[in-house]
Amino acid sequence: MITTSIMQIIQERRTIRQFSNQSLEIDTIRDIIDVARWAPHHAKTDPWRLILFHGEQRQQIIHMAKKAYTHLSETALSAFISYLQTVPAFLIVVMEEKENRKHWEDDLCATSALVQNIQLVAWEKQVGVAWRTFGEQLTSRMKEHIGVQQDEKIVGVLQMGYFDDVPTVTERKSVDELLTIM
Template sequence: MNLEDITRLIKERRTHPTRFFNDKEVPKELIRQLLENGNWAPNHKKTEPWRFIVYSGEGREKFVAEVKDTLEQAQQNGADVPADKVNKFALHFRKAPVAIAIVANLDAEHRLPEWEEMAAVSMAVQNIWLSATAAGLSAFWATPPFSNLLGNPLDLKPNQKSMGFLFLGYANRPFPANGRESIEDKIVWKD
């Protein structure tokens, strides 16, 4: 690996909406390797705050049904849960062969600020995403507006927070780069 290879990989990473995914199965060993790469993200105090729940096959539909039941109950208790967002969430689970719940397992001793733990989880997701790109997979990270209501379906502990879902699959077509504005507009040099 050299700098040019990693630069190309970073620039080739894309967000592919799940509507462009096909039904091709993602091998379990490939998913395991992606998660292993996520496990090597940097973080302070070696808390390793990332946790992943992988949904595939029938597990996707079972989880969506549990989420819908939870959200219906929340609505009965006064929560505002837009039906269109719930339907969109369910569609992502149906279109993507793999859905990975991203969970921040916050340090129970509070040795670090929460934002640092969340940043570490985000770096783990970036490792997974770049690895998925290298393997020819497409990815889409979505955080539904009702994430805070998913504690029971995700079986979250009191020190855990949902950070959304990373959907993986193979795309039916390449997705064009949206480009970036010049880095020079984002740097202040103080020599």
């Protein structure tokens, strides 16, 4: 077995938007989540939950998209729906909304760390992920259709599947541009 360092995985991971026809098994997704769930949270809680749309259940997400994206032209909507049909799995990442702003921010940061862990573990298993976020107007309409409570926030919709091609590297800012030393 060839092992890859975490540094290499972080640098090589790419957002995957084009998936192959290879099916993605639920057990593979469960294995990814089983490792990713160890995301840090100083309150030692798991402020997230996950909802998986896989197989025929994916049609619920696609049906919702048809209703939500009525502002698109017929051609653009048709292309978008065709694209969604190629996504093997949709993993909805949800967190509880808290009134206390500090707790809400802590939970959002921890849930974002969970998503990053999912992306990294998936990459190691050669599963691609695209993390999609949407505005509150769209997610509030999504909630009732996918079992999300009103006191929960959709942090992201993770599109998951195997892939054939790795996108090219996008240039990033250098450490010198990002780091201020005091």
